[in-house]
Amino acid sequence: MKHRSLAVTAAVISLALGGFGIGATEFVAMGLLPEMTQDLLAAAYQADRDAALGTASWFVTAYAVGVVCGAPLMIALSTRLSYKASLLLFAGIFALGTVFTAVAPSFEVAVVSRFLAALPHGAYFGVAPLVAGQLLGPAKRGAGVAYVLLGLTVCNLLGVPLFTALGQQTGWRTAYLVIAGVFAVALLAILITVPRLQPATAMTLRTQLAAFKSGMLWAAVAVVALGMAGYFALYSYISPVVTELAVLPLGLVPWALATAGCGMTCGTLLGGKLADRNPQAALRLALLTFTAALTGTALIAHLAPLLFLGIFVCSAASSMLVPPAQLWLMDIAAKAPVLGGALVHAAFNAANALGAAGAGAVIAAGLGFRAPLLFAAVMGFLGLGSYLLVRARTTATV
Numbered sequence: 001m002k003h004r005s006l007a008v009t010a011a012v013i014s015l016a017l018g019g020f021g022i023g024a025t026e027f028v029a030m031g032l033l034p035e036m037t038q039d040l041l042a043a044a045y046q047a048d049r050d051a052a053l054g055t056a057s058w059f060v061t062a063y064a065v066g067v068v069c070g071a072p073l074m075i076a077l078s079t080r081l082s083y084k085a086s087l088l089l090f091a092g093i094f095a096l097g098t099v100f101t102a103v104a105p106s107f108e109v110a111v112v113s114r115f116l117a118a119l120p121h122g123a124y125f126g127v128a129p130l131v132a133g134q135l136l137g138p139a140k141r142g143a144g145v146a147y148v149l150l151g152l153t154v155c156n157l158l159g160v161p162l163f164t165a166l167g168q169q170t171g172w173r174t175a176y177l178v179i180a181g182v183f184a185v186a187l188l189a190i191l192i193t194v195p196r197l198q199p200a201t202a203m204t205l206r207t208q209l210a211a212f213k214s215g216m217l218w219a220a221v222a223v224v225a226l227g228m229a230g231y232f233a234l235y236s237y238i239s240p241v242v243t244e245l246a247v248l249p250l251g252l253v254p255w256a257l258a259t260a261g262c263g264m265t266c267g268t269l270l271g272g273k274l275a276d277r278n279p280q281a282a283l284r285l286a287l288l289t290f291t292a293a294l295t296g297t298a299l300i301a302h303l304a305p306l307l308f309l310g311i312f313v314c315s316a317a318s319s320m321l322v323p324p325a326q327l328w329l330m331d332i333a334a335k336a337p338v339l340g341g342a343l344v345h346a347a348f349n350a351a352n353a354l355g356a357a358g359a360g361a362v363i364a365a366g367l368g369f370r371a372p373l374l375f376a377a378v379m380g381f382l383g384l385g386s387y388l389l390v391r392a393r394t395t396a397t398v
Helices: 002-031 033-040 042-047 049-056 058-077 083-102 107-118 121-136 138-170 172-193 205-211 215-236 238-245 250-277 279-300 304-320 322-332 337-364 371-397
Strands: none
Touching: 002 033, 002 058, 002 083, 002 107, 002 121, 002 138, 002 172, 033 042, 033 049, 033 058, 033 107, 033 172, 042 049, 049 058, 058 107, 058 121, 058 337, 083 107, 083 121, 083 172, 121 138, 121 322, 121 337, 138 172, 138 250, 138 322, 215 238, 215 279, 215 304, 215 322, 215 337, 215 371, 238 250, 238 304, 250 279, 250 304, 250 322, 279 304, 279 322, 279 371, 304 322, 322 337, 337 371
16 A cells, blocks of 8 residues: 555656646746747847847747647647556656757747747646646545646746746756756656556547537636636736835845745645636636735735745635646546646636737736736636536526
8 A cells, every 4th residue: 555655646747747847838938038038030130139138028929829729739639548658758748849949940939849849848747737636536536636737836946047047157058958957757658657558438539529519628628727817917026026116126126036936836725726626616616815915906006025935825726726726627537537627728828918918908908906806806806706607507406
């Protein structure tokens, strides 16, 4: 019994390591954007720094687009594979895509490689929590989601700052080569520790495509995207909120990011435990807490100690939302749970684009640096309201 427990722990850690690598390859680009721009858009950077940095945002955008496009594509390619074989395929694509980014000779090649590296993102987070849930048992499905996502949140807390510092000191290409090494280690760990498991229900292409016809599935995706857009509006502009609104020194921005990482980690673990008790109650609690925290933070962000408290609570509540949301979509797409899980992460990247664009628009309109927080609160209310509407209509039709 003890041997089996250790084997399960090792397998879940291997899956979380893959999540750690995904967090690194996605978010390190934001921290190393100036270095990547100076290298790949050198002439443009010399001529107009701000315009070049604006163009370089395609490094981030290409990854987000790759996640959204890749979710159905990767699932379609892996329908005939076991869960383990699928995970090995995804980890291999991540490793190769990250290497291609590291050796890209031009801006255009780097953007394409970012898109390709992102393709397995949603599918990995669709399959890995299912595997963790099978290993841990049906009573711990939420914990399975949380443990896999813990790799992502720990990466935001520790990995992203470390990889960013490495890239700043030794070059951004070195940082990406090391991240590719993380994926290689994760691939080897999955190969050794994860048993060969078959899906509980047959994964055929027809079954996966049929799930797209579910109006409830798309309604749930919209709820997640609207709600999480609020967090990305806050996170995308956390630096100017700290320095301009709270009037704190630039040196405290990394501490604000670390506070967000701590909140994400705590929220993920709590969300997994609550989801195993009652997924819908956990989802309601997370959305209510999240919306209240965003609203409160928008009102008190000029007060430094309370701003950090708000960042922690907003981050915790946003991550607490993820495990029950993933279980919700997996249950809606009961015959295609991998697709349901993958669409959660496609929704996150849509939320990333929506939140960042909306927050940028209100700043560009001259509304100040409190405006992104107010926009975030509005998106939180939209997410909560749409969830309550969807649940009310679901109950009415039962």
